[in-house]
Amino acid sequence: MPVGTQATVKAMTPGDLRAAGAQIILGNTYHLNLRPTAERIDRLGGLHRFMAWDGPILTDSGGFQVFSLADLRRVDDDGVTFTSHIDGSAHRLTPERAMEIQGLLGSDIAMAFDQLVDPSLPRDEVAEAMERTHRWARRSLAARARPEQAVFGIVQGGVDPDLRRRSASAIAGEDFDGIAIGGLSVGESKAEMAATLDVLADALVDDPRPRYLMGVGSPVDFFTAVERGIDLFDCVLPTRVARTGQVWTADGRLNLRNARFLDEAVPIDAGCECEACRNHTRAYLAHLFRARELLAYRLASVHNVTWTLDLLRQLRSSLADGSFGVLRARVEDAFGRVPVVGERPGV
Amino acid sequence: MPVGTQATVKAMTPGDLRAAGAQIILGNTYHLNLRPTAERIDRLGGLHRFMAWDGPILTDSGGFQVFSLADLRRVDDDGVTFTSHIDGSAHRLTPERAMEIQGLLGSDIAMAFDQLVDPSLPRDEVAEAMERTHRWARRSLAARARPEQAVFGIVQGGVDPDLRRRSASAIAGEDFDGIAIGGLSVGESKAEMAATLDVLADALVDDPRPRYLMGVGSPVDFFTAVERGIDLFDCVLPTRVARTGQVWTADGRLNLRNARFLDEAVPIDAGCECEACRNHTRAYLAHLFRARELLAYRLASVHNVTWTLDLLRQLRSSLADGSFGVLRARVEDAFGRVPVVGERPGV
Numbered sequence: 001m002p003v004g005t006q007a008t009v010k011a012m013t014p015g016d017l018r019a020a021g022a023q024i025i026l027g028n029t030y031h032l033n034l035r036p037t038a039e040r041i042d043r044l045g046g047l048h049r050f051m052a053w054d055g056p057i058l059t060d061s062g063g064f065q066v067f068s069l070a071d072l073r074r075v076d077d078d079g080v081t082f083t084s085h086i087d088g089s090a091h092r093l094t095p096e097r098a099m100e101i102q103g104l105l106g107s108d109i110a111m112a113f114d115q116l117v118d119p120s121l122p123r124d125e126v127a128e129a130m131e132r133t134h135r136w137a138r139r140s141l142a143a144r145a146r147p148e149q150a151v152f153g154i155v156q157g158g159v160d161p162d163l164r165r166r167s168a169s170a171i172a173g174e175d176f177d178g179i180a181i182g183g184l185s186v187g188e189s190k191a192e193m194a195a196t197l198d199v200l201a202d203a204l205v206d207d208p209r210p211r212y213l214m215g216v217g218s219p220v221d222f223f224t225a226v227e228r229g230i231d232l233f234d235c236v237l238p239t240r241v242a243r244t245g246q247v248w249t250a251d252g253r254l255n256l257r258n259a260r261f262l263d264e265a266v267p268i269d270a271g272c273e274c275e276a277c278r279n280h281t282r283a284y285l286a287h288l289f290r291a292r293e294l295l296a297y298r299l300a301s302v303h304n305v306t307w308t309l310d311l312l313r314q315l316r317s318s319l320a321d322g323s324f325g326v327l328r329a330r331v332e333d334a335f336g337r338v339p340v341v342g343e344r345p346g347v
Numbered sequence: 348m349p350v351g352t353q354a355t356v357k358a359m360t361p362g363d364l365r366a367a368g369a370q371i372i373l374g375n376t377y378h379l380n381l382r383p384t385a386e387r388i389d390r391l392g393g394l395h396r397f398m399a400w401d402g403p404i405l406t407d408s409g410g411f412q413v414f415s416l417a418d419l420r421r422v423d424d425d426g427v428t429f430t431s432h433i434d435g436s437a438h439r440l441t442p443e444r445a446m447e448i449q450g451l452l453g454s455d456i457a458m459a460f461d462q463l464v465d466p467s468l469p470r471d472e473v474a475e476a477m478e479r480t481h482r483w484a485r486r487s488l489a490a491r492a493r494p495e496q497a498v499f500g501i502v503q504g505g506v507d508p509d510l511r512r513r514s515a516s517a518i519a520g521e522d523f524d525g526i527a528i529g530g531l532s533v534g535e536s537k538a539e540m541a542a543t544l545d546v547l548a549d550a551l552v553d554d555p556r557p558r559y560l561m562g563v564g565s566p567v568d569f570f571t572a573v574e575r576g577i578d579l580f581d582c583v584l585p586t587r588v589a590r591t592g593q594v595w596t597a598d599g600r601l602n603l604r605n606a607r608f609l610d611e612a613v614p615i616d617a618g619c620e621c622e623a624c625r626n627h628t629r630a631y632l633a634h635l636f637r638a639r640e641l642l643a644y645r646l647a648s649v650h651n652v653t654w655t656l657d658l659l660r661q662l663r664s665s666l667a668d669g670s671f672g673v674l675r676a677r678v679e680d681a682f683g684r685v686p687v688v689g690e691r692p693g694v
Contacts, residue, residue, distance in 0.1 A: 008635060015622070281391070281397075283383075287354065294644055
């Protein structure tokens with residue numbers, strides 16, 4: 001899912017997203033409720049109509065952003081009080097309010113409100129947040145705002161195998177439409193992420209519901225996760241790195257701000273069918289980035305989103321035709337075995 | 348002509364420009380020669396290929412930008428020495444070098460190198476710059492870089508009727524492919540601009556060549572100028588004001604940053620066929636501007652360029668069917684009789 005934090009996947013139109021092959025996008029409860037507010041989006045006909053995207057939308061619950069606020073929030077068992085990063089005003093999120101907001105936004109999939117913690121905290125703190133996440137999960141389900149809206153629960157528990165098993169069992173025991181894995185890609189090592197996904201693959205082995213790994217990933221991360229049963233991802237990386245001049249290609253990551261690209265009269269990736277690769281050269285993009293032209297951010301974003309969704313299409317076919325390992329080796333050769341850390345939409 | 352200062356009409360692709368109905372665009376010699384340099388664009392196949400625009404391109408001569416540099420340039424009769432606004436390096440433009448650069452860029456229409464002065468300067472200074480412009484015009488013609496490239500001469504002379512008549516006669520006496528009018532829309536009043544265009548309409552009454560009014564204009568300015576025989580314009584206003592949230596409509600200028608638009612679920616202009624008006628509401632655009640989303644600048648630019656080119660199409664038909672006065676009254680009612688001052692691409 002490309003991430004449309006503020007009701008737009010940055011620099012891209014809905015038409016660009018369709019052309020890139022996007023089937024579903026993500027919207028952020030925290031940002032949209034602060035501006036333009038969930039009530040306003042509801043009055044304007046819901047998030048689909050507001051942003052003119054007629055495909056499915058998943059909304060997060062706001063939990064991730066609120067817990068990123070660090071000193072600007074206070075947690076109690078009922079919910080979280082926090083300070084807006086826009087104007088310093090005070091706000092409150094509870095499981096009930098998070099579900100109400102997502103009902104007003106009218107997303108197709110709503111996420112339960114969860115408590116994320118740094119996995120390197122002491123075990124009892126990670127366990128306490130996990131237990132609270134389970135109580136909030138039940139309250140979120142009970143507060144489902146629209147019968148037609150799917151609701152996904154979120155497994156927490158840091159990188160502790162025992163906590164993860166307990167959390168998977170608690171969340172899978174509820175009547176959710178899908179199971180999300182939260183609390184990863186937040187600073188743990190790649191090995192810890194893979195080990196945690198192994199634990200969850202075992203714990204959920206008989207569960208038929210879709211599994212969503214939140215905030216992942218980079219090209220290499222997709223293989224680690226799909227191999228362990230993950231079906232769905234969201235990540236701001238493709239658009240965020242694009243705006244800094246980094247583009248993803250069959251040959252790995254290129255930084256278009258590098259002087260050598262100023263004279264390369266070839267597409268970013270000759271195998272890519274995006275608007276940037278069909279019409280423009282690396283030399284032109286390199287010029288646009290140096291001149292700080294808006295078109296640079298747009299074309300690089302269109303490329304990275306198209307390229308990423310194409311990689312995932314290839315990954316899906318590779319599962320069917322048995323070429324997963326070959327494809328993975330190719331991507332690991334290009335991007336390296338220790339990729340950049342996946343990021344989730346920050347505040 | 349939409350203005351593509353740095354080899355891009357800001358925030359728009361060539362596809363957007365074609366969809367907006369653009370037939371010809373402008374490129375800036377000053378900017379392109381500093382970055383990525385004319386020699387590099389030539390090596391990459393010329394400006395058309397570099398920016399992937401297959402329609403006609405007119406390049407200015409760099410004169411306007413160099414003379415905008417004020418304290419950063421020194422004029423002598425041979426040319427101008429100036430300091431780059433990018434890195435402070437020293438550069439020199441002469442009529443011969445301006446034509447060489449435009450030859451390297453490979454534009455369809457090149458402009459003679461001229462000296463622009465503030466029309467409020469003493470008459471002898473305006474006259475001196477005008478005489479120099481005439482000498483540089485002949486040198487520019489003699490230095491034509493490509494036989495297939497059209498070259499337009501530029502009439503100067505401030506707002507002095509006598510100087511303008513002399514300049515029109517001097518430029519029209521040379522073998523140019525078109526006549527441009529420079530030195531207007533640089534701070535003079537609307538009445539002075541109209542009076543100067545009247546003088547030139549008389550002076551050039553039998554001249555069959557296309558006439559290009561440089562750096563104009565706003566919606567109302569087009570009527571003032573077309574009525575006085577102008578065929579061609581360039582102006583950064585549509586894209587520049589778009590990036591501040593100002594959009595042009597049948598009801599005049601709207602500032603999408605105004606709070607009232609946050610709840611208006613209607614297109615910018617219901618009569619406009621651009622991508623922004625077909626797919627999006629004022630409410631959505633107002634949100635994007637407040638959230639400083641890149642998509643805001645893109646959609647508002649697409650709208651203003653489309654709307655402006657559509658106005659010019661209507662203006663052309665109104666000349667044929669006799670409704671010029673009706674159309675003009677409608678636009679003046681919407682935009683006011685004293686419009687914003689047209690701007691030329693500044694440094």
